Amino acid sequence: MPAQNQPARATNPVLPGFHPDPSICRVGDDYYLACSSFEYFPGVPLFHSRDLVHWRQIGNALDRPEQLRLPASMPSSGGIYAPTLRHHDGRFWLIVTNCSEGGGNLIVTATDPAGPWSDPIPAPGVPGIDPDLAWDEDGTCWCTVAGVSQVRLDPSTGQTYGTPHKLWSGGPGAKAPEAPHLYRIGDYWYLLIAEGGTERGHGVSIARGRTPTGPFEPCPANPVLTHRGTDHPVQNTGHADLVQGPDGSWWMVFLGVRPRGGTPGWHVLGRETFLAPVTWEDDWPVVGEVTTDLATLPWPLSPAPVAEGRDDFELSALGPTWISVRDRPTGLCTTKERPGWLTLHARGGSLDEPDAVFTGRRQQHLTCRARTLVDPEQGRGGLAVRLDERHHYAIEASGTQVRVIARVGSLRTVVAEQAVPAGPLVLALTISDPPPPHGPCTGPDIVSLGIEQPDGTFTELAALDGRYLSTEVAGGFTGRVIGMYAAAGTVHFDWFDYEPLEG
Numbered sequence: 074m075p076a077q078n079q080p081a082r083a084t085n086p087v088l089p090g091f092h093p094d095p096s097i098c099r100v101g102d103d104y105y106l107a108c109s110s111f112e113y114f115p116g117v118p119l120f121h122s123r124d125l126v127h128w129r130q131i132g133n134a135l136d137r138p139e140q141l142r143l144p145a146s147m148p149s150s151g152g153i154y155a156p157t158l159r160h161h162d163g164r165f166w167l168i169v170t171n172c173s174e175g176g177g178n179l180i181v182t183a184t185d186p187a188g189p190w191s192d193p194i195p196a197p198g199v200p201g202i203d204p205d206l207a208w209d210e211d212g213t214c215w216c217t218v219a220g221v222s223q224v225r226l227d228p229s230t231g232q233t234y235g236t237p238h239k240l241w242s243g244g245p246g247a248k249a250p251e252a253p254h255l256y257r258i259g260d261y262w263y264l265l266i267a268e269g270g271t272e273r274g275h276g277v278s279i280a281r282g283r284t285p286t287g288p289f290e291p292c293p294a295n296p297v298l299t300h301r302g303t304d305h306p307v308q309n310t311g312h313a314d315l316v317q318g319p320d321g322s323w324w325m326v327f328l329g330v331r332p333r334g335g336t337p338g339w340h341v342l343g344r345e346t347f348l349a350p351v352t353w354e355d356d357w358p359v360v361g362e363v364t365t366d367l368a369t370l371p372w373p374l375s376p377a378p379v380a381e382g383r384d385d386f387e388l389s390a391l392g393p394t395w396i397s398v399r400d401r402p403t404g405l406c407t408t409k410e411r412p413g414w415l416t417l418h419a420r421g422g423s424l425d426e427p428d429a430v431f432t433g434r435r436q437q438h439l440t441c442r443a444r445t446l447v448d449p450e451q452g453r454g455g456l457a458v459r460l461d462e463r464h465h466y467a468i469e470a471s472g473t474q475v476r477v478i479a480r481v482g483s484l485r486t487v488v489a490e491q492a493v494p495a496g497p498l499v500l501a502l503t504i505s506d507p508p509p510p511h512g513p514c515t516g517p518d519i520v521s522l523g524i525e526q527p528d529g530t531f532t533e534l535a536a537l538d539g540r541y542l543s544t545e546v547a548g549g550f551t552g553r554v555i556g557m558y559a560a561a562g563t564v565h566f567d568w569f570d571y572e573p574l575e576g
């Protein structure tokens with residue numbers, strides 16, 4: 074798509090929705106970015122951009138069952154944490170931690186970031202989570218992890234050499250030094266870390282040294298990025314990576330959240346990826362203001378084609394934006410059984426199970442609508458907004474009944490029920506701003522669930538407060554995912570439609 078003369082907007086977050094722990098790398102005019110994926114399969118979404126603000130998902134690094142097997146009992150927010158994506162010696166290298174039982178650190182490599190990626194190379198000697206890869210001038214690879222410590226690594230074998238050594242503990246009094254990235258910039262090696270924990274205290278700090286192994290001197294202005302103690306609309310800013318823009322200027326990608334509603338504010342889309350400008354003073358990075366509008370970017374925009382919001386399930390495989398809880402066995406989730414439909418076969422009895430059969434897409438807009446045409450046959454299933462197995466709202470069809478189910482922590486209740494004619498029907502949900510007055514008791518949004526009549530009108534069965542599907546209530550590291558599920562028997566879906574409602 075041509076870059077110039079396009080009425081495109083550059084806005085933050087550059088990657089909305091549950092896209093945390095961004096790691097970025099530049100190869101010529103192309104940028105690639107990877108994120109964490111936790112309990113979802115495929116794992117580690119990968120994106121491409123030419124302008125740092127318009128990103129198109131090109132694949133997932135762990136998209137074959139042989140590459141990623143998450144245990145059945147693994148609860149949400151386990152699984153795949155915090156990748157680092159780098160390009161070295163003509164190849165892409167990605168190192169990531171599988172935090173589930175039997176997991177550990179692993180490396181995958183590819184010549185094309187859209188895939189295929191290699192089988193995982195285990196790196197059992199890497200001493201922690203959030204691994205980073207950096208190569209020094211003589212080609213030695215250093216792997217730096219949360220803590221912050223470092224070990225020499227051969228990424229082609231996963232073999233580590235020597236004893237890991239501690240590099241830095243971050244700023245005084247700051248908890249959780251993590252998410253390290255190591256770079257050679259000018260005369261220094263820079264060690265960028267996150268600290269303060271990934272909640273409201275999150276921040277980014279930096280140190281520099283003359284060698285990749287230290288010693289490192291902390292920046293006197295640390296933390297170089299934090300919104301702790303502020304009422305900035307973007308909170309929890311941290312877990313960053315540095316990159317140069319097309320014009321050679323410096324930029325930081327990092328995660329942040331957008332809490333809404335009354336005090337303390339609830340964020341529902343998970344941790345999203347933002348972009349901020351970086352300048353240098355005395356060889357230290359200075360991070361500019363985090364703004365919603367990035368209108369003054371000094372290079373032409375390259376809008377990616379708008380992602381299709383509707384999937385008619387006409388293709389033999391699901392596109393890369395679809396994610397399933399834990400795994401996606403072809404026997405349980407397939408477009409081949411009834412051509413032009415997605416067929417799900419239940420495993421377990423409800424969305425409350427950690428291995429429920431659920432396939433969805435990230436909620437990427439604060440307000441949106443999702444619909445699906447479901448044929449429950451003899452089974453039971455429907456449309457859900459899922460934060461985790463203990464926090465979800467669903468509209469479920471079975472035979473001649475539809476019902477709205479709310480699961481919030483240990484409470485599970487059928488909120489509404491209605492008889493419907495047998496056969497396929499359209500289930501719908503709308504996520505909208507709460508009605509005025511906005512006060513301290515206002516939640517972030519309203520989730521309205523119902524059915525669409527044959528004439529296209531929406532019949533609401535229940536309108537639920539969205540705060541209970543927020544990270545402030547549920548905890549964890551993910552964000553909302555909207556999708557289809559089967560709770561009993563076989564359930565077919567003819568199409569799924571997701572439509573942003575905001576601006």
Ligand code: 6LW
Nearest residue numbers: 154155251252271312550
């Ligand atoms: C990740 C850690 C963090 O490993 O959260 O935001 C953890 N930072 O660095 C999970 O995303």
